[in-house]
Amino acid sequence: MGVLRLRVVVLGLMGVVLAIAAGDIFDQVRWELLIAPAAVALVALALLERNAVARVVGGLVALVGGVAGAALLDGGDGSDVRVAFSSGPQRLLSTDWPSPIRPDLLATTAMGVGALVWVAAELARLRRLHLVPLMPMGVAHVLVIALSAPNGVGLHWLVPIGLLAAVFALFRPELGLGERWTLLAGERRLVPLTAIAVGLAAAIALPLAFADRADPRRNDQPESALTLLDPIEATLALQNIDPPVDLHEIRIDGTDAAPARWRTAALVAYDGRRWAPALTLRPIGRRLAPDADDAISGTLSFLDDDLQLIPLPGGAITVDTAIETDPDRTIVRLADRPTAGQEVRFSARVEPRPSAVAPGSIGTRELDETVSGLTEFAEAIIADEADGAPPADVLGRLQLIESAMRNDFLLDPVASGGGLQRTLIVRFIRDTRRGNSEQFATSFVLLARSLGVDARVATGFEVSPDRVERDDNGASIVLSSSDAAVWPEVSVDGEWLAFDPVPDEEVSEATEEPPEEQVQTPAAPQPPIAPPPESTDDPVVTEADDIATDDDALPTVVRVGLQAAAVVGALLVPLLLLVALILGVKWRRRRRRLSGPPDTRIRGAWTVATNQLVDAGMSIGPAATNNEIADGGVEFAPTADRELHRLAVLASAATFGRPARPDLLAEDANACLGQVEHSLAAERTRWQRIRWRLSLRSLRSSTRSPV
Structure with a gap:
């Protein structure tokens, strides 16, 4: 029993180490996770000489109590404990890394570690397979690594776990504790062999300890999807508030520069009529990206309780509150409606400057039907603006388009035909060259895409440098509704470079030429159009063509076949495991005989x-x-x-x-x-x-x- 007690103690210590390592799932150590494995190990140690029924009941009570303690210490209640034993794993897998610090997710993590420690403590009673209890601990370690994948395999956790596993392997249950210790004390090669084993384990683990490992978790459907208001429509609504209202106050730490643009959303999908915010937001913890040298930090105060989007100067790094975001981090949104005066700490990267962009670092994009036919307009604008031969580099050509639109186009917030439909955008570029700021941003993005450049439309706030107030502790900015703006951005080495094609002054008082008669606007009534004549050359749809009508969908036969294969596989896997178990038991018995x-x-x-x-x-x-x-x-x-x-x-x-x-x-x-x-x-x-x-x-x- 002395050796058995020692084995349970070692397994309990491994569970405590794994509980501390599980804090990487939340990007910080959470001490409440230690309660479940410690309670399970102590109860298993106390009931070591009892029968199986007493051990099972005691283990269940210890596990439930440890999970309840983890949830209650973080402000949870009984429902969080119930979730940990039911839908908790699904909730944990439906969040991005790092997982948000919530009672139900902490309870789920504590339940997983505690349950595996309980299984390992029961397996420690086996005399022949004395290393089998290390298998649940290995499973727990793999799960911790998987759920905290972007952190990589930390050697600082492998070292204590490996040492404890080595200690566990030294004590077989056949001999008493005194006899086993006497045997090990007389083994001269034990210390050098242990050192060699630890060094070999560290050398094998080094290639795995990458800081930028991809997250291996499945992209399961989230529990809820958020329907976003069109960011461009929201920007227009903010601009039309009269009188303007203050929305945010930003305090930047130290001597960091105060960026002019603070982005709240970025739009990539353009269907020929509008920019669609087709995003799915998921809960996430405080960290959204690795630390960067060009980052700034500060405090964001919400002066209005109707806004939930967080404005940031560039890619988000950390936000110290409960948030939701999309996989590309284009939108960062508070999980709950803020209260007036609520403050949020943040750190984020700053948008790059054109002078820092290296040649050839501009992101590329395939041409699609939304930009087909616009390449000739882009080349014509570049040729007219260039003084001599146009530049060969992409950045120089984009800067010529930006300069031409600022100098030769007219900004008119109430221009006729000011929509974002492709027909109106083509008319704006080719004929009138007069439109609102949304048309300027959309036109620049489409012209850039027609040159094979990855570009998008961003919304947020734009403030002038004279609005920045500085003191000894840093700088402060107040974002007003009148600062709401739309601008284009171009991908540069994973960051987004902002352009400003909008003229500085409006010319709304100028006389505008009437629109051409053939141009159709959404507000104008249209005459009826006769249906096209029937053609005898229509293609004949065969049964083979009718199998699948959606280019992106699998044919029905293939889909049904895959579903049937999945069902058969799900039925065969338990059967194959049972066959392998029977054959394994017989093979082991035969070998022993x-x-x-x-x-x-x-x-x-x-x-x-x-x-x-x-x-x-x-x-x-x-x-x-x-x-x-x-x-x-x-x-x-x-x-x-x-x-x-x-x-x-x-x-x-x-x-x-x-x-x-x-x-x-x-x-x-x-x-x-x-x-x-x-x-x-x-x-x-x-x-x-x-x-x-x-x-x-x-x-x-x-x-x-x-x-």
Whole structure:
């Protein structure tokens, strides 16, 4: 019992280390996770000499109590404990890394670690497979690594876990604690071999410890999806507030520069009519990206409780509150509606400057139908604006388009046909060159995309440098509704470079030429259009073409086939596991019988033979002699009559006598066993051989051989 207690203590310490390591799931150590594994280990230690029922009841009580403690310490209640044992794993997997610090997710993590420590403590009672209890701890470590994947495999956790596993392996349950310690103390090679093992484990783990590992978790459907208001429409609504209202106050730490633009959303999908915010937001913890050298930090105050989007100067790094975001981090949104005066700490990158952009670092994008036909307009604008030959680099060409739109186009917030439909955008670029700021941003993005450049439209706030107030502690900015703006951005080395194609002054008082008659605007009534004449050249739709009508969808036959294969696979996996378990148990029993001294191998060969006969359907009486068993076994192995009786005689001689040259007799017994098994297999069909191999008769106490 002393060795067993020590093994449980070591497993409990491994559980505590894994609970601390599980804090990487939330990007910070959470001490409440230690309660469940510690409670389970202590109860297992206290009930070590009790029966199985007492141990199971005590383990369940300790696990539930530890999970409840983890939830209650973080402000949760009984519902969070219930969730931990039901839908908690699904909730944990439906969040991005790092997972948000919520009572239900902390309780779920504590439940997983505590349950595996409980299983390991029960397996520690096994005498033969004394290393089996390390398997649940290995599973727990793999799960912690998977759920905190962007952190990589931390060597600072591998070292204590590896040392504890080595200590656990040193204490087998066969000997007492004093005897085992005396044996280990006399082993001179123990210390150098342990040092070599630890060094080898660290060397193997080094290639795995990458800081930028991808998250291996499945992209399951979130529990809820958020429907966002069109960011461009929201920007227009803010601009139209009269009088303007203050929305945010931003305090920037230290001497960091105060950016002019603070982005709240970015739009990539343009369908020819509008920019669609097709985003799915998920809960996430405080960290959204790795730390960067060009980052700034500060405090954002909400002066209005109607806004939930967080304005940031660039890519978000950390936000110290409960938030939701999309996989590309284009939108960062508070999980709950803010209160007036609420403050949020943040750190974020700053948008790059054009002077810092290296040639060839502009992101590329394939041309699609929304920009087809606009390349000639972009090339014409570049040729007109260039003084001589146009520049060859992409950034220089984009800057020429930006300059041409600022100098040659007119900004008119109430221009006729000011929508974002592709027809109106083409008219704006080709004919009128007069529109609102949203048309300027959309036109620049579409012209850039027509040149193969990855570009998008951003919304947020834009403030002038004279609005920034500085003191000894940093800078402060107040974002007003009148600062709401829309601007284009271009991808540069994973960051987004902002452009400003909008003229500085409006010309709304100028006289505008009437629109051309053929141009159709959404507000203008349209005459009826006659349907096109029927054509005799319409393609004939065949049955093969009708299998799938959606280019992005799989054909029905393939989809049904995949579903059927998935169902069959789900049914076959448990069956294959059961087959592997039966064959493994029989193989291990056979290997144990046929190993050891020669007389033991002779008796083991006879035992294996009788087990094979029992699996073939033979019934052996408890008092049957070896000769009687051989006589009855001839019916099942008719071609091995002589070998079966020879094996019975050898087993009797090894049991009741001391035969000469037992090593030769052991080889003879092994040969006889092989002939008996060959005869048993030859007398059966393929299906009968499968049933014979998988029979459980020799494993059940009521039917197994008495030999």
